[in-house]
Amino acid sequence: MKRFGEKLYQLRTRYRWTLIYLGNRLGVHNTFVSQLEKGRKVPNAEMILKVADTFDVTTDHLMRDELDFPEDSR
Template sequence: MLNEKIKSLRKQRGFTQEELAIRLNVVRQTISKWEKGLSVPDAEMLIKIADFFEVTTSELLGGSVQSSANETEQNEISQQLARINEQLAIKNRRSRIIWKVILGIIIAVVVFNIFMIVISMVSFNNFNDSLNTTITQTYEETIPIE
């Protein structure tokens, strides 16, 4: 919706992301995030973008507002921005949950491996100590005393 509109307007006007970013005083990555739908511009930036492309903010958001009343247009814009922000928040929340689960699994595997190494070292040391004790006892028994 908004991301596609920004991208199509930019391409229609023949601008690169870098050129648009310079004209709007943002970094190129910001333009890229807008066009990919990973973030949305705030209301002030939305107005700047609409002015730059010489379209109304409602056109930029993909809707058409029949009333020319400024307040009605602002309400529509804020509602659409709120919906977009909510969708992004849900998407980001899901992404964070997935990464937390992956991180938890990795930590569990590492802790399990460390635990197994400690157990094997303790077992090896116990076996080694018992082997040394047996050899010492056997050695003492076979020495002839004169």
């Protein structure tokens, strides 16, 4: 789970979404998304599921530190 924030940032920038846009999609404030990306906040299970559903990825990809996203996922 140490790389969750990094992966969230990768997904958000790959989709070219702003912090505000992603925050609205997830139902949280954009500063919370920023704190998740920087590793200052740890997501709960509900947030992990919301992120996985939003970006159509598995929770394994988000939670496992050793897994990277395929280059063409989107």
